[in-house]
Amino acid sequence: MSAIRLLVLGAVRQHGRAHGYQVRNDLEYWGAHEWSNAKPGSIYHALKQMDKQGLLRAHEVAPSTAGGPPRTEYEITEQGTEEYLALLRTNLTAYDQRPDMLTAALGFMVDLPRDEVLTLLEERVRAIEEWRKSVTEYYTPEEGPGQLGHIGEIMNLWVHTADTGAEWTRGLIERIRGGAYTFAGEGAPFHGVLADGEENPYARPRPHPGDSR
Numbered sequence: 001m002s003a004i005r006l007l008v009l010g011a012v013r014q015h016g017r018a019h020g021y022q023v024r025n026d027l028e029y030w031g032a033h034e035w036s037n038a039k040p041g042s043i044y045h046a047l048k049q050m051d052k053q054g055l056l057r058a059h060e061v062a063p064s065t066a067g068g069p070p071r072t073e074y075e076i077t078e079q080g081t082e083e084y085l086a087l088l089r090t091n092l093t094a095y096d097q098r099p100d101m102l103t104a105a106l107g108f109m110v111d112l113p114r115d116e117v118l119t120l121l122e123e124r125v126r127a128i129e130e131w132r133k134s135v136t137e138y139y140t141p142e143e144g145p146g147q148l149g150h151i152g153e154i155m156n157l158w159v160h161t162a163d164t165g166a167e168w169t170r171g172l173i174e175r176i177r178g179g180a181y182t183f184a185g186e187g188a189p190f191h192g193v194l195a196d197g198e199e200n201p202y203a204r205p206r207p208h209p210g211d212s213r
Contacts, residue, residue: 003032003036003037003038003104004036004038004042005046005050005083006088006101006105007032007036007104008046008047009055009076009080009083009084010111011023012056012074012076013076013084013111014026016075017059017075019071019073020044020047020071020072020074023047024040027043036100047072050080051074055077055080055083056074056076057074057075058072058073058074059072060072060073087105088105088108088112089120091105092105092112094124095124095162109183110181112183112184113184114176114183114186117183118173118176121169121176122173125166125169128162128165128169131162132163135155135158135159139155141159
């Protein structure tokens with residue numbers, strides 16, 4: 001599964017209504033073009049596809065006073081919100097070797113209540129522990145990768161990644177349990193999105209044909 005769906009739905013939802021360049025600007029501000037497939041072409045394609053699927057609703061807005069072409073603004077629908085929250089919950093819980101899915105979910109976790117996020121992250125730790133237990137039925141980390149030849153390095157990487165992921169998740173759980181961040185129902189959360197027209201210090205220098213839409 002691609003992270004682009006969660007990223008685009010979440011970015012549009014945070015603005016209420018947003019055009020493609022705003023969504024692209026937000027995701028570049030997060031550095032999502034470096035750790036996911038959120039490239040300009042993918043973002044504009046996702047917006048159009050999710051409009052067709054009923055997850056977003058497109059609105060054509062008047063041309064700018066500078067004489068530019070009309071832009072399309074998108075807002076998330078009820079169906080889109082359900083999809084967004086389902087993706088968010090799944091990717092906070094699941095143990096997945098792809099980091100972009102978890103990274104995208106972390107960026108939006110404050111859209112859920114604190115207690116629910118804690119439950120989802122605790123489930124993620126349990127999933128990692130179960131996965132590790134199944135792997136170590138065939139591979140003993142203490143004996144080192146050499147027991148399986150150079151292929152053992154693959155198993156060693158997976159187990160090491162799982163152990164690191166579990167340790168990091170437990171640390172996040174403790175920070176959240178200790179009161180870190182503002183979650184849904186606790187007040188205005190920090191979203192980290194750019195206001196329309198605000199300069200993005202991390203923006204890519206070259207424009208994309210979809211920026212005017």
